[in-house]
Amino acid sequence: MSNAEQTMDLAAPNGFNWRPYIVRAGQIAFAVFLIWVWKAGSQSAGEMFVADPFKVWDRLLKIAASGELGHHTYVTLKISAIGFAIGCFFGVGLPFVLRRLPRFTDAIEPFIMASVGVPKYALIPLFILWFGINDAPKLWLIGLLVFYPVFIAIFAGIRGVDSRLINMARVVGASESRISREVIWNALLPFFFSGLKIALPRAVSAAIIGEFLVGNEGIGYYIEHSRQQMDVTGAFTGIIVATALVLIVNSALVYIDRKFSAWRPTDRHMEL
Amino acid sequence: MSVLLEVRDLAKRFATRAGREPSPWIIQGLSFSVNEGEFLTIIGPSGGGKTTLLNMIAQIDAASGGEIRFQSQLAPINDMKSLKPGLNCQIGYVTQEDNLLPWRTCLENVLFPLLVQGKLNDETRARAQTLIRAVGLAGWEDHYPHELSGGMRKRTSLIRTLVYDPPVILMDEPFGALDAQTRLQLQDDLMRLWNLGKKTIVFVTHDISEAIALGDRTLVLTRQPSSVAGEHRITIPRPRDIRGILTHPEFIELYQRIRAQVQ
Numbered sequence: 001m002s003n004a005e006q007t008m009d010l011a012a013p014n015g016f017n018w019r020p021y022i023v024r025a026g027q028i029a030f031a032v033f034l035i036w037v038w039k040a041g042s043q044s045a046g047e048m049f050v051a052d053p054f055k056v057w058d059r060l061l062k063i064a065a066s067g068e069l070g071h072h073t074y075v076t077l078k079i080s081a082i083g084f085a086i087g088c089f090f091g092v093g094l095p096f097v098l099r100r101l102p103r104f105t106d107a108i109e110p111f112i113m114a115s116v117g118v119p120k121y122a123l124i125p126l127f128i129l130w131f132g133i134n135d136a137p138k139l140w141l142i143g144l145l146v147f148y149p150v151f152i153a154i155f156a157g158i159r160g161v162d163s164r165l166i167n168m169a170r171v172v173g174a175s176e177s178r179i180s181r182e183v184i185w186n187a188l189l190p191f192f193f194s195g196l197k198i199a200l201p202r203a204v205s206a207a208i209i210g211e212f213l214v215g216n217e218g219i220g221y222y223i224e225h226s227r228q229q230m231d232v233t234g235a236f237t238g239i240i241v242a243t244a245l246v247l248i249v250n251s252a253l254v255y256i257d258r259k260f261s262a263w264r265p266t267d268r269h270m271e272l
Numbered sequence: 273m274s275v276l277l278e279v280r281d282l283a284k285r286f287a288t289r290a291g292r293e294p295s296p297w298i299i300q301g302l303s304f305s306v307n308e309g310e311f312l313t314i315i316g317p318s319g320g321g322k323t324t325l326l327n328m329i330a331q332i333d334a335a336s337g338g339e340i341r342f343q344s345q346l347a348p349i350n351d352m353k354s355l356k357p358g359l360n361c362q363i364g365y366v367t368q369e370d371n372l373l374p375w376r377t378c379l380e381n382v383l384f385p386l387l388v389q390g391k392l393n394d395e396t397r398a399r400a401q402t403l404i405r406a407v408g409l410a411g412w413e414d415h416y417p418h419e420l421s422g423g424m425r426k427r428t429s430l431i432r433t434l435v436y437d438p439p440v441i442l443m444d445e446p447f448g449a450l451d452a453q454t455r456l457q458l459q460d461d462l463m464r465l466w467n468l469g470k471k472t473i474v475f476v477t478h479d480i481s482e483a484i485a486l487g488d489r490t491l492v493l494t495r496q497p498s499s500v501a502g503e504h505r506i507t508i509p510r511p512r513d514i515r516g517i518l519t520h521p522e523f524i525e526l527y528q529r530i531r532a533q534v535q
Contacts, residue, residue, distance in 0.1 A: 162371075164367065164369060164371050165371055165373060167332045167357065167371075168365075168367065168371040169384075169388070170332065170357035170358065171330055171331075171332065171357045171358035171363070171364070171365045172358060172361065172364075172384065172385035172388060172389070172432075172433075172436065173358060173360070173361040173385060173388050173389045173436075174388040175388070178388050182373070182388075183373065186373070186375045189375075261375075262416075263374055263375040263376070263377075263416040263417075263418070264374070264418075
């Protein structure tokens with residue numbers, strides 16, 4: 001049982017539980033405060049540097065109505081999704097292959113771990129040099145940024161599968177493929193999701209960075225293009241859209257994770 | 273009564289790892305047999321290779337020597353690759369830890385062996401429900417293992433093995449980690465279930481009273497390398513009262529005899 005449920009159980013006999021509402025009211029007050037700070041910052045620094053929050057809101061409505069917002073969001077989401085799928089495919093698949101090759105794994109592990117340390121964003125110029133000015137360098141960047149957290153999570157997860165559970169399943173007559181599907185896969189799921197929680201926001205940010213440099217559509221392009229036009233309001237609007245995108249993608253992930261892992265004794269308050 | 277399971281001259285030492293001496297012999301020259309429908313209890317010092325012995329019988333660990341026969345058939349125990357864990361579902365194994373699948377509810381865990389054996393039908397489902405009720409888990413079927421108490425998890429793992437009815441069941445100190453009260457309750461449950469089906473059971477424990485209270489026969493193992501130090505037939509008539517047995521005159525005599533043998 002999560003802490004929230006416990007508090008509610010304890011609070012119930014005393015009557016109405018105000019706690020969640022107090023938290024919600026605090027959140028709204030804090031949001032208003034942040035917007036005020038933003039507005040004050042914009043006034044003191046000048047709208048040349050910090051856009052006015054209300055003008056950003058107007059711009060948001062305007063580009064939503066003109067279809068620009070939908071188009072750029074679609075482009076960014078699409079490239080993130082494809083790059084994410086590629087990164088995930090290798091990030092999940094490779095550990096399963098390496099599981100069958102323990103000696104090979106021992107041999108290449110230090111090299112894999114060394115490659116984790118390579119700053120991926122620093123490779124963008126090379127990717128552009130190698131793959132040209134199109135979607136390919138973006139996909140490489142996104143793919144790599146997604147691959148590592150997923151790979152590391154799944155790799156650790158496979159090593160951590162309880163061999164006693166596997167033995168139990170064998171004794172009661174489970175086939176090897178049943179064991180992969182039932183025992184290993186389920187034991188991996190929490191690791192997989194924690195990898196995804198890092199990888200998904202990264203995919204979106206990587207797409208945006210790719211769009212700064214290459215191409216003429218997408219949220220990243222919109223931000224960079226606005227900056228070049230000295231349109232600070234446009235740049236701020238783009239950032240707000242990108243942030244919203246990451247938040248939406250993340251909450252979708254949290255929702256799916258919750259559906260899949262009702263069995264886990266986690267404290268729900270710890271979730272991101 | 274016919275011999276169902278026979279262990280002869282069994283030996284075990286763990287494999288060499290690079291740059292290390294091979295482990296000392298854990299088990300050497302261990303021989304015994306189990307009759308059909310017999311409740312055999314095995315008692316021995318801790319760290320004496322009891323779990324290793326059961327792992328070898330259950331075919332999840334290879335032996336370094338000797339043989340195991342099941343229904344006079346030789347089991348392939350001499351190399352890791354040819355092992356057949358559970359010997360085609362003929363040997364059930366209740367391990368020391370409950371080893372429940374944490375993503376399956378209590379009921380789903382009990383049904384798991386039936387599912388993987390393709391034996392899930394209305395009749396076996398009903399059997400699972402009967403067992404769940406028999407051990408007092410009714411109402412907890414939809415709970416995940418982390419929502420159950422230690423005793424409930426133990427019961428779940430016990431009936432997960434009983435549900436598919438293997439001819440032999442190995443039990444490795446199944447009640448070792450429980451408090452005295454829960455343990456008595458579970459011993460009671462086990463006796464009741466055993467009386468219904470008269471399964472062949474090999475029950476390993478380090479508790480002399482438990483060995484006497486449950487068994488038809490008790491084997492005492494020596495220190496490492498373990499072999500059989502002695503054998504005691506438990507003639508206390510059944511059905512036994514697990515709680516009252518401690519004061520039975522025969523119990524006291526047996527206890528002292530076994531006590532003297534356990535090193």
